[in-house]
Amino acid sequence: MDYQAVLDEVAAYARPFVRQGEVADYIPALERVSPDRFGIALVDIDGSVYGAGDWETPFSVQSISKTFSLALVMAHAHDDEIWSRVGREPSGTPFNSLVQLEWENGIPRNPFINAGALVVTDRLQTLTGDASTTMLHFLREESGNEDLAFDQAVADSEADHGDRNAALAHFMASFGNLENPVPSVIEHYFWQCSIEMSCRDLATAGGFLARHGLRTDGSRLLEAREAKRINAVMLTCGTYDAAGEFAYRVGLPAKSGVGGGILAVVPGRCTLCVWSPGLDRRGNSVAGAAALDHFTTLTGWSVF
Numbered sequence: 047m048d049y050q051a052v053l054d055e056v057a058a059y060a061r062p063f064v065r066q067g068e069v070a071d072y073i074p075a076l077e078r079v080s081p082d083r084f085g086i087a088l089v090d091i092d093g094s095v096y097g098a099g100d101w102e103t104p105f106s107v108q109s110i111s112k113t114f115s116l117a118l119v120m121a122h123a124h125d126d127e128i129w130s131r132v133g134r135e136p137s138g139t140p141f142n143s144l145v146q147l148e149w150e151n152g153i154p155r156n157p158f159i160n161a162g163a164l165v166v167t168d169r170l171q172t173l174t175g176d177a178s179t180t181m182l183h184f185l186r187e188e189s190g191n192e193d194l195a196f197d198q199a200v201a202d203s204e205a206d207h208g209d210r211n212a213a214l215a216h217f218m219a220s221f222g223n224l225e226n227p228v229p230s231v232i233e234h235y236f237w238q239c240s241i242e243m244s245c246r247d248l249a250t251a252g253g254f255l256a257r258h259g260l261r262t263d264g265s266r267l268l269e270a271r272e273a274k275r276i277n278a279v280m281l282t283c284g285t286y287d288a289a290g291e292f293a294y295r296v297g298l299p300a301k302s303g304v305g306g307g308i309l310a311v312v313p314g315r316c317t318l319c320v321w322s323p324g325l326d327r328r329g330n331s332v333a334g335a336a337a338l339d340h341f342t343t344l345t346g347w348s349v350f
């Protein structure tokens with residue numbers, strides 16, 4: 047397959063969708079990004095890298111970090127403990143919704159909504175003593191980009207407008223579902239979300255999901271069954287209350303973020319990352335979803 051030709055065609059297809067939707071503004075520092083941006087990267091399982099558009103421009107990873115925090119918890123613990131504290135069913139509610147938590151006794155539906163990611167971050171904090179630095183170092187190693195960093199302005203902006211996440215964390219703490227103090231958990235969560243990466247960096251760093259758990263250097267991060275489980279939860283929960291629609295259109299495990307990025311996996315073949323800041327009302331990139339939809343149409347590479 048001529049990957050470069052496919053990406054060029056996908057980028058051309060997605061162009062009319064760029065600028066559709068709204069750039070996230072509930073975290074004011076995210077609003078600075080131009081809605082005109084579009085990039086896509088593909089990294090095959092041998093590490094060959096292809097890209098089109100703004101594929102080397104860093105952006106805020108936001109909720110895509112939730113994929114890596116779950117992977118790091120599994121890699122450090124290799125046990126099922128996390129699944130007694132967070133579920134693995136689609137929520138059908140917005141990513142920062144509070145309503146289910148009371149009915150479900152402080153156990154979030156899945157690790158990819160904010161409440162679930164706070165529990166995962168809490169577990170990573172217990173396992174490593176420094177959840178956000180552990181993630182940054184892992185992402186630097188896996189992407190091969192030593193310059194990756196937290197974006198202080200974004201982390202501060204999230205903290206300044208973080209009442210919703212703080213409420214989720216306090217509510218779960220009241221059910222005994224956090225091991226660490228709420229201020230520390232939300233701080234590490236905000237730092238993780240603020241990391242800046244390009245499509246190239248993210249597609250490279252996510253390669254272990256396509257390689258059934260093997261890292262860039264060939265060593266094992268996760269058992270194959272653990273990588274399968276993360277991919278399964280990405281498919282069913284990675285794009286929030288649009289996960290069904292996304293599976294219908296694209297048919298790949300994927301994780302989106304309000305920075306406009308979407309990381310997608312073709313298990314056994316390649317990892318993709320697409321970025322365009324205009325979001326639909328559920329918080330997923332409009333042009334990004336269109337691009338991945340067209341990618342699976344052109345290649346026939348969905349998981350179905």
Ligand code: DON
Pocket residue numbers: 107108109110141142160204211239302303304305328329330
């Ligand atoms: O906690 C938040 O609201 C953001 N840091 C992350 C949310 C997010 O990316 C949801 N994605 N679509």
